[in-house]
Amino acid sequence: MSEKPNEEFTPISELGEFGLINKLTERFPLRNASSIKGVGDDAAVIEVLDKQTVITTDMLVEGVHFDFTYVPPQHLGYKAVVVNLSDIYAMNARPTQITVSLAVSNRFSLEFIEKIYEGIRAACSVYEVDLVGGDTTSSYSGLMISITAIGQADEKDIVYRSGAKENDVLVVSGDLGGAYMGLQLLEREKSVFESDQNMQPQLEGHEYVLQRQLKPEARKDVPEILEALGVKPTAMIDISDGLSSEILHLCKQSGVGMRLHEDKIPIDPMVYKLCEEFDLTTTTVALSGGEDYELLFTIDLGDYEKIKGNPNFTAIGHVVPESEGANLFTRDDKAIRLTAQGWDAMLRADH
Amino acid sequence: MSEKPNEEFTPISELGEFGLINKLTERFPLRNASSIKGVGDDAAVIEVLDKQTVITTDMLVEGVHFDFTYVPPQHLGYKAVVVNLSDIYAMNARPTQITVSLAVSNRFSLEFIEKIYEGIRAACSVYEVDLVGGDTTSSYSGLMISITAIGQADEKDIVYRSGAKENDVLVVSGDLGGAYMGLQLLEREKSVFESDQNMQPQLEGHEYVLQRQLKPEARKDVPEILEALGVKPTAMIDISDGLSSEILHLCKQSGVGMRLHEDKIPIDPMVYKLCEEFDLTTTTVALSGGEDYELLFTIDLGDYEKIKGNPNFTAIGHVVPESEGANLFTRDDKAIRLTAQGWDAMLRADH
Numbered sequence: 001m002s003e004k005p006n007e008e009f010t011p012i013s014e015l016g017e018f019g020l021i022n023k024l025t026e027r028f029p030l031r032n033a034s035s036i037k038g039v040g041d042d043a044a045v046i047e048v049l050d051k052q053t054v055i056t057t058d059m060l061v062e063g064v065h066f067d068f069t070y071v072p073p074q075h076l077g078y079k080a081v082v083v084n085l086s087d088i089y090a091m092n093a094r095p096t097q098i099t100v101s102l103a104v105s106n107r108f109s110l111e112f113i114e115k116i117y118e119g120i121r122a123a124c125s126v127y128e129v130d131l132v133g134g135d136t137t138s139s140y141s142g143l144m145i146s147i148t149a150i151g152q153a154d155e156k157d158i159v160y161r162s163g164a165k166e167n168d169v170l171v172v173s174g175d176l177g178g179a180y181m182g183l184q185l186l187e188r189e190k191s192v193f194e195s196d197q198n199m200q201p202q203l204e205g206h207e208y209v210l211q212r213q214l215k216p217e218a219r220k221d222v223p224e225i226l227e228a229l230g231v232k233p234t235a236m237i238d239i240s241d242g243l244s245s246e247i248l249h250l251c252k253q254s255g256v257g258m259r260l261h262e263d264k265i266p267i268d269p270m271v272y273k274l275c276e277e278f279d280l281t282t283t284t285v286a287l288s289g290g291e292d293y294e295l296l297f298t299i300d301l302g303d304y305e306k307i308k309g310n311p312n313f314t315a316i317g318h319v320v321p322e323s324e325g326a327n328l329f330t331r332d333d334k335a336i337r338l339t340a341q342g343w344d345a346m347l348r349a350d351h
Numbered sequence: 352m353s354e355k356p357n358e359e360f361t362p363i364s365e366l367g368e369f370g371l372i373n374k375l376t377e378r379f380p381l382r383n384a385s386s387i388k389g390v391g392d393d394a395a396v397i398e399v400l401d402k403q404t405v406i407t408t409d410m411l412v413e414g415v416h417f418d419f420t421y422v423p424p425q426h427l428g429y430k431a432v433v434v435n436l437s438d439i440y441a442m443n444a445r446p447t448q449i450t451v452s453l454a455v456s457n458r459f460s461l462e463f464i465e466k467i468y469e470g471i472r473a474a475c476s477v478y479e480v481d482l483v484g485g486d487t488t489s490s491y492s493g494l495m496i497s498i499t500a501i502g503q504a505d506e507k508d509i510v511y512r513s514g515a516k517e518n519d520v521l522v523v524s525g526d527l528g529g530a531y532m533g534l535q536l537l538e539r540e541k542s543v544f545e546s547d548q549n550m551q552p553q554l555e556g557h558e559y560v561l562q563r564q565l566k567p568e569a570r571k572d573v574p575e576i577l578e579a580l581g582v583k584p585t586a587m588i589d590i591s592d593g594l595s596s597e598i599l600h601l602c603k604q605s606g607v608g609m610r611l612h613e614d615k616i617p618i619d620p621m622v623y624k625l626c627e628e629f630d631l632t633t634t635t636v637a638l639s640g641g642e643d644y645e646l647l648f649t650i651d652l653g654d655y656e657k658i659k660g661n662p663n664f665t666a667i668g669h670v671v672p673e674s675e676g677a678n679l680f681t682r683d684d685k686a687i688r689l690t691a692q693g694w695d696a697m698l699r700a701d702h
Contacts, residue, residue: 036403040604041512042441042588043407043502048399052387056394057484057499059452063491090393101410101497133408139495140414146452146486146497148408151394161392237393253391 077119180289182213395483428470531640533564
């Protein structure tokens with residue numbers, strides 16, 4: 001379906017010492033004044049004046065988080081950066097630097113790894129962050145990419161998971177479930193292709209969910225929009241594991257309960273259509289699918305008028321006392337307790 | 352020889368959601384005032400006042416960098432932190448925070464992973480750094496650990512690789528080759544054990560080199576000693592890949608050549624003895640062995656009197672014009688051009 005490792009042929013071992021490192025990290029201009037020294041010393045040097053620094057890290061493992069049968073290497077590089085930047089935006093901060101550690105087995109060619117770095121470079125350009133360091137190593141099998149992202153914010157602007165309070169409105173950006181349905185589609189076409197290699201994948205018309213899965217974007221615009229609207233969320237988190245899991249995080253860390261209204265959950269029409277095709281319910285997909293990289297946040301009830309009607313945001317519930325717990329209110333107004341997800345989702349979670 | 356994965360039995364999958372994360376990151380007190388928020392949000396928050404921030408990252412991969420046949424999990428955790436802190440000290444900075452990303456296959460039990468974190472906790476305590484974040488994920492096979500270390504320094508104190516100048520003295524801390532000989536010893540005893548499982552490993556009397564390999568320390572004391580002596584190095588790097596490789600880095604980035612005197616290279620008597628036993632030359636081991644985590648630096652000739660005779664330091668050469676290149680002067684005064692090492696060493700290198 002897409003490019004395979006080693007369709008081009010320079011073995012990594014052919015490069016001279018540090019040749020790989022130099023090759024991969026060239027053409028990464030430093031864009032931020034805070035990046036004093038990037039790649040090329042024992043450590044990078046950063047200068048942050050009068051702001052706080054936020055730091056997050058995420059590791060993607062071949063066979064667990066991605067499958068090169070249908071994930072092009074450029075997209076892997078792009079997505080690996082984006083999932084980290086999403087965490088920075090979830091602090092209401094601006095990302096400024098990343099470091100990239102890559103472990104690759106000898107099954108991968110230089111050209112393949114360069115394509116991963118092409119994707120990393122594209123993300124650095126779109127999100128205006130600087131690659132300032134990293135580590136390249138061999139692996140026994142497969143490919144792992146671990147990225148650390150660094151950002152800045154004024155102390156007063158940082159939003160934690162812990163500030164939600166009773167009567168706050170629960171808001172989500174964008175729509176949910178697309179990334180998960182993109183994955184279902186790719187997995188189905190992979191099975192078809194494996195059983196009959198003459199079959200061509202049927203992906204036309206599904207660009208939206210495929211993009212949500214293969215080349216997600218972080219909501220860089222949300223902190224900007226909120227600032228322009230004069231709204232500071234009381235708590236915020238990004239949706240990497242699914243709406244249910246993220247709501248439970250906000251509840252636990254804020255010491256509150258939440259009511260989520262099923263009929264308010266924003267779902268793209270294509271996700272509805274695909275859920276029918278795959279015999280899934282959209283609510284389950286939104287609650288447990290994950291990887292949407294939308295931002296979920298609570299705002300003071302007094303700020304609700306400011307975001308009401310804004311096409312970027314949907315109010316999906318509100319904050320209640322902790323004793324009520326976190327519940328989904330279905331279309332026929334039944335309360336269903338939100339539960340944590342299984343191991344798979346947990347494995348992807350930050351800590 | 353040492354503990355194997357799964358000699359104790361809690362499968363990781365038995366823990367509830369986020370149970371593993373909570374379990375692993377409990378009992379990590381925050382020691383640094385700059386650690387505003389540690390584990391538990393989308394990102395950690397750090398506040399650095401009037402200083403610069405240095406950041407470095409290193410990934411260790413099972414089967415490439417370590418072998419659980421003879422590496423106890425506590426030591427792996429300890430060493431994974433230390434190799435990163437060494438890079439921070441090599442900037443003449445003080446480490447303050449780390450993030451830890453861990454990928455593990457289902458072959459590993461909770462108890463085994465907890466032992467890795469015991470080692471991480473021990474290193475955090477000894478070096479007074481805070482664990483502020485990370486990521487835990489499953490792997491398809493094997494165990495990978497990726498650590499990012501953050502440190503601070505006054506802008507005027509930071510030492511890059513690029514400041515060495517003609518006539519500077521080349522100095523190294525401690526002694527070299529021990530970590531490599533420790534590895535040779537462990538590999539030999541592993542082979543013996545594999546061919547006859549009744550054989551017990553012969554490791555007595557070799558504690559020094561074993562410690563150098565299994566539980567190395569970063570030279571936390573060196574920046575302190577240099578400050579007390581009133582010496583600021585003109586360039587500095589830590590020895591992770593071997594003396595030869597590190598000298599070439601300093602030369603390239605400073606635009607200079609260097610003369611290294613074979614008879615000055617500090618070697619522990621046990622390393623001499625083991626080299627004889629293994630039919631290796633101590634100079635080759637020091638030049639190419641790596642993993643000693645000593646600091647290699649250049650100082651102004653005028654500062655030489657201040658460090659002369661100090662038991663922590665040995666002057667091993669000096670800086671010459673770039674056109675001379677980097678050469679080893681042997682005991683019989685022949686010049687041998689220092690060369691970069693092969694792929695293996697390169698793979699471990701930072702960039």
